[in-house]
Amino acid sequence: MQAIGIDLGGTYIKAALVHKAFGLVRTNSVETGADKGKEHVLNQIEEVVKSLMRRRDRISGVGIGAPGSIDMDRKMIIKPANMPGWDVVDMRKILKKRLGKRLNIFVENDANAAALGSARYGAARNYDHFIMVTLGTGVGGAIVFNKRIFRGSTGAAGEVGHVTINYAGPPDLTGVNGAIEAYLGQRFLVGHAREHLEDFPESTLYVSPGLENLTPATITDAALNGDPGAISVLEWAGRKLGCFLGGVVNLLDIRTIVIGGGVSKAGDLLLKPAREIIPSYIVPGMQENVVLVQETLGNEAGMLGAACLVFDQLDDQNQK
């Protein structure tokens, strides 16, 4: 079985022809051109899908990971961020008209789509249940239970970045005080690192890239090169992550956590301090078997997971 998976981003539309058993067959990407309006973006989607098809390819459908809210039926994109003029768009209807009415069309939130990619082709493929945490400009994520996205009552579940771990802490990008994003989100981590590095005058980060040019990537790279100041920043970040994850384990009894996004490249430099602190934030009965792993699929996860929306639906239909 094959399907097209699309990662609809604010800057690029990344698309892949995905084979259910073998993963990526071929990929292509085009600029989104979101500022040129909805019709332009829809044209770009149509074009990139058609570019992936060869004469003999048969596809079962198209899955799309998109920013913003998605309806419970997985057909509508509701007020996506960075997409001026979209409001509520029925992608299923539009793409059936443009690409073929027999195709199965599904939309999902982009963070959820990436988690599905991880669940089937990535670090989580051996786990039925896991929490995905993606560290980027903000902190996003998803809950996967029984290999499916846990969507909550309206499809919006999994806002892992905005759960407070310090009700009196600094506000995150959405205004929630002391959420994990307010510690590990890009500008928060950089801001903390600047303060933290005062205790490490020998840190290479003062020279390259210089404190004013600090980014999560430069901190991660310096840490991987052994810089004690950068390592200490990531230890601090890992402990904050652990406090949050302990609470999630208590609530959900889901004990596998997959960490993706930029800073996750630090691997155990971030995950080891998290692993060490997690048990102290979990009730005694659930401290065992907590597993933290790094997702290494990167950008591919979103496209792969979007295609899985189609595979899953067809599996469900066949079981009925």
Place this chain on the structure above:
Amino acid sequence: MQAIGIDLGGTYIKAALVHKAFGLVRTNSVETGADKGKEHVLNQIEEVVKSLMRRRDRISGVGIGAPGSIDMDRKMIIKPANMPGWDVVDMRKILKKRLGKRLNIFVENDANAAALGSARYGAARNYDHFIMVTLGTGVGGAIVFNKRIFRGSTGAAGEVGHVTINYAGPPDLTGVNGAIEAYLGQRFLVGHAREHLEDFPESTLYVSPGLENLTPATITDAALNGDPGAISVLEWAGRKLGCFLGGVVNLLDIRTIVIGGGVSKAGDLLLKPAREIIPSYIVPGMQENVVLVQETLGNEAGMLGAACLVFDQLDDQNQK
């Protein structure tokens, strides 16, 4: 359809004959006598079940809400608190032998059983998804999704009292820093109230019951009688509750919260400050339609919910 629902507590075994449509038919309770050992407790269970049966009663099974962990198959009680010498007990096997092998026997964690009672016969009966928070000596609860208990990967999900909202806060009864139990659990709330009342020298609580005899119940009663100090304590408690609940909404997109247990008797004196603060701890897209309600079923919830374990299983079988 009728079943027996049992609330197996450390002090009393409360049992009810429950009619699926009409709720409680009749109830009885006996002392647990946990210190007399496992056989004694099992004899007590057998006796209380038989005491509820009349000649013409037909029951489909027996459901038991019990302390401690329950296996995924809902037949074993694993190391229940306050039950010396129990270790792992196969309640299904034992009760089938004592009561009849054709009976359906199910065990569930007591907090989960109480939430099921709320879901079918209590404040949550009009909601498909909700979070139950029970305020008592500790803070317990459960997650109900699609009218069923969300059990997580091993059946232990729903430890709502132990999710940190202040990673550097005081430890709760299980040792987790800054969990909601460390603010609203019985002795924590009383301890805070003693400090808080320093700003309210006119509070009636100084006279009755006196600060050294303070309990959540006396604080709640004084607040309901208009005591400004007691009201202020509950406002503080409600705000802490709101910080926690905002995080839960972000994570699960479950927007109905049912509050039970002693302090919940304060009703809006506790819930209004929680409702006011919750939106500031939720991402913008999920701040609408958050509902906080008070559970008034009290002790009956556990027995009713335990009987529902039987009703649910038979419903599931009939649908297959």
